[in-house]
Amino acid sequence: MEAAAGSASVSKKSPKGKKEDLYHVLHKLPYGDSLYGRAKHAQLVEKDPEAAVVLFWKAINGGDKVESALKDMAIVMKQLDRSEEAIEAIKSFRSLCSKQSQESLDNVLIDLYKKCGKLDEQIELLKRKLKLIYQGEAFNGKPTKTARSHGKKFQVSIKQETSRLLGNLGWAYMQKMNYMMAEVVYRKAQIIDPDANKACNLGLCLTKQGRYDEAQLVLEEVLQHKFAGSDDSRTRQRAQDLLSEVRSMLPQQHFSDLLGLDDDFIKGLDRLMNEWGPVRSKRLPIFEEISPFRDQLAC
Template structure:
């Protein structure tokens, strides 16, 4: 009877961990997750996450999870300092995900310049073949679901984020170049709408209309998404209200293109890896972009 009760208790305990998505065990990291997910006590969770980091209990997971909880409590600056200070205790394979956490935190508190630096670093790692720990794909997680991400998809995603960061600085020419490269790799409606917005801001209405038509005609993935449809209609109204009156004035505000990374992305890539034979096929494709513009 006692053995039966013990077995039943073990099954209930295992079921509890499955239902609440809490790891098994009794260390500080497990207690932190219990406070976070079961007790719904973020302050207590942070205390336990700190203890986990200090005693070396799943440091990378504790650091990432603590940063997420701190962000929810609007303690973003503190989360940034924690990640930067303690990421050295984490294994190499955890650094990419920690970079993603930092980018998200920078975005939350409006540190655009820091975002740009880190996004360029991640693109450099992809170019050198060091992303995904040298593998062509990786497993990612979103809203509790796992899925595979290819280097190609990750490159396009990072370029899209870089374009968005430049848009926040009103550097629409730089953002345009980045979005065009991202679309060449893995096109979708969201990046197309952002590209259209950049062209509108440069008073290049005919080019903007051509980009917008791909969304309005449902030629791109995500074109039928309700948010994309609403935004596309808004951009169309803006285009209809504006007519080109003169050639593009290079002195228009927001056209600062001083960034060498964007002035010649292929040249900077060569500086990253002088041996061109090591370049990923992705970058071989996008390096022809300037030649296409010249035609």
């Protein structure tokens, strides 16, 4: 009995051990005093990104959790406006990482390309990732994958990932002012997995092409809660701002539209009024404005 009690007491963690566990969980730190662990401590606890980068480099060179160290270092470098270095680091050391980690490294690269304004590289990589999905090689052949955002895990489907990549591709084309390609990509993304944010981007894309009627319809659908994410206040405000801009660019209703006149007559009158120029005085009736042309019309 004494021996059993003794072994039970040994198996229990001391209060100090519990505090250490809580400390690591609270700060999301790996256990132990490894190079990678020290790098994460510098990044998350000491808030010293420069020191963290140095330690991440040492971890990579020392073979300590190379995949995680490379990805984390690139993220910290991006925060330090050293995105070009981060891109080169990933390109140089990704061969040391497993096949399973390549997808997450590509996602980091896409963000880095976006930060640096490397649109051609971003577009090429996005197309390559979409091709892998088409070939059935994304997510290591599985229908979903586990992703992490702000410390929380969630499942992402192939459908959602395809739409996300298409959204990024559409935005890259927008930055290159290739609005026709951007429209094609956004429409495909909306067919696969529609959401309010991409609808706003499609509306902006149509506006840039001068297709204000179509843009108005898309943006009105956002405000009518027809897409996922339509309840987000920032998205709704963006849609409202874009819609106001679009409506200001639409042709104003002519006075003749209100009279219910014949369409052919309206078109002819509009053409004449465009030639005559704007009304010079709001006090003058419109037919006084066209009086100089009565003789011409009579002929």
